[in-house]
Ligand SMILES: Nc1ncnc2c1ncn2[C@@H]1O[C@H](COP(=O)(O)OP(=O)(O)OP(=O)(O)O)[C@@H](O)[C@H]1O
């Protein structure tokens with residue numbers, strides 16, 4: 001089953017008098033449960049592509065169908081709902097809400113969904129335990145290390161049991177030990193809960209974990225290789 | 236709900252800046268309530284005093300009488316009917332006869348209003364009983380201001396000259412029987428009170444009066460040939476004065492409020508600029524941009540709630556203190572009806588209107604910058620790339 005289908009996607013940004021084409025005729029599709037990543041040099045369009053898939057941005061041309069719905073046709077409310085229920089975001093800079101505790105940060109998406117307090121608590125604690133940071137539930141983000149922050153961010157993305165998690169350079173601010181730890185957790189999430197992961201990354205460490213690597217160059221798909229990790233295991 | 240919780244968290248998290256804004260706003264709050272409470276207290280006391288000393292529950296005037304035109308006094312008097320005399324006996328009305336006269340204290344000359352009042356009356360606080368059963372029937376009471384300006388003391392005699400109804404001058408010494416202390420200047424300044432019967436005799440106007448003051452027990456019915464003037468009419472000048480005082484206060488309160496609101500506005504602009512990433516994150520987590528506008532608006536507006544709490548923390552003890560001790564004006568005579576000590580009066584209406592005013596204005600100035608969020612591009616916000 002396809003969770004994401006991208007047809008002839010073009011994204012242009014106004015620039016000076018003309019346009020800058022950040023994404024050019026992208027055609028891709030992703031099955032449920034993929035663990036895939038966009039790689040490529042800076043400015044190649046990785047973040048832009050993730051943003052459009054996450055309906056934070058809209059295509060200039062072509063279509064992006066996420067879970068059967070075209071993101072360009074969604075109203076603000078519908079796209080907010082799509083992000084709230086079905087898509088988790090993980091950012092390079094964690095983007096935790098500074099005034100909230102770890103527990104409340106993770107709880108946030110559920111608050112928007114009118115889920116009862118007891119159910120929220122159960123889901124949040126489950127997610128925190130999954131990421132092995134339940135003991136920090138009452139801490140504020142500024143009391144955590146970078147690795148812990150990113151684990152909270154993952155807990156926040158997974159607590160709502162989304163179909164898709166979009167991770168933009170999730171390891172860029174982490175040392176290699178923490179990077180591996182996070183990637184292993186995400187891989188486990190992917191395998192056990194069948195959450196589809198899409199990364200944007202420069203990081204070699206991340207690439208080692210990916211089942212599928214899509215190289216972007218100047219907004220075009222330069223290569224699309226599947227089952228890499230399996231290949232690697234064979235080598 | 237989330238918005239409110241988040242708002243308070245963010246506000247309290249912002250620390251000093253929040254408290255600065257909140258302090259200024261709370262100061263505006265307290266000042267608005269205090270100033271208006273003082274005016275209301277003054278107003279209430281003054282109205283009560285004026286009612287007790289001068290106007291009662293309203294007055295019936297001779298149709299020609301005009302309090303601003305002394306020339307009408309001469310002709311504005313008429314006979315008291317039997318019906319009225321019964322009401323007077325029952326203490327429901329008290330008649331007053333008014334004429335112009337001249338006094339000669341210590342050789343100087345001064346025009347005054349001479350008023351005849353019933354020594355037995357209980358409707359006004361004027362100590363008319365001093366005029367009762369006095370051996371020498373030509374005795375008078377005056378107020379403290381009048382006593383000061385004429386240098387008359389209790390027991391002094393003063394020469395009074397008047398015209399009777401035919402215009403014939405007459406004069407005689409009148410003895411000051413008592414000096415009363417009253418906060419209503421119009422009862423005091425240039426006024427002298429003698430027994431009604433005496434004045435009627437002096438003027439040759441047996442059983443006549445210029446006006447009738449209604450007491451609490453008066454039924455409110457009309458009287459033929461007399462025009463009823465209610466309290467509002469009689470307090471018209473004073474009400475205008477109170478309105479003017481309130482309007483005067485609006486300027487300083489408004490300025491303070493505007494300063495506080497500008498500070499909030501500034502904080503909001505800055506906070507929306509600084510927290511773009513947070514705004515982008517809210518949107519990524521599934522809020523609509525309008526919900527985020529809501530969060531920031533509530534957050535700015537919540538300054539006013541904190542200000543109300545802070546204002547209450549120091550305002551309530553302050554208000555209670557002044558309410559028991561009162562505010563003394565050291566009795567400089569301003570020609571206004573004003574008690575020496577004013578007890579501020581804080582009505583529920585005053586407090587609620589002030590709260591609504593402050594909360595509403597703080598929310599509006601918070602909404603104005605927050606509106607910008609609805610035009611933000613979430614990806615730009617996430618990158619913190621807005622100018
Ligand atoms: N809002 C925008 N307005 C104008 N140009 C933009 C905008 N967003 C992105 N771009 C341009 O589009 C191109 C692709 O940007 P994008 O952020 O997707 O690259 P990236 O592959 O994520 O790079 P990096 O690895 O540095 O994160 C860049 O040249 C960038 O300058």
Ligand SMILES: [Mg+2]
Pocket residue numbers: 046047048168200
């Ligand atoms: Mg990028």
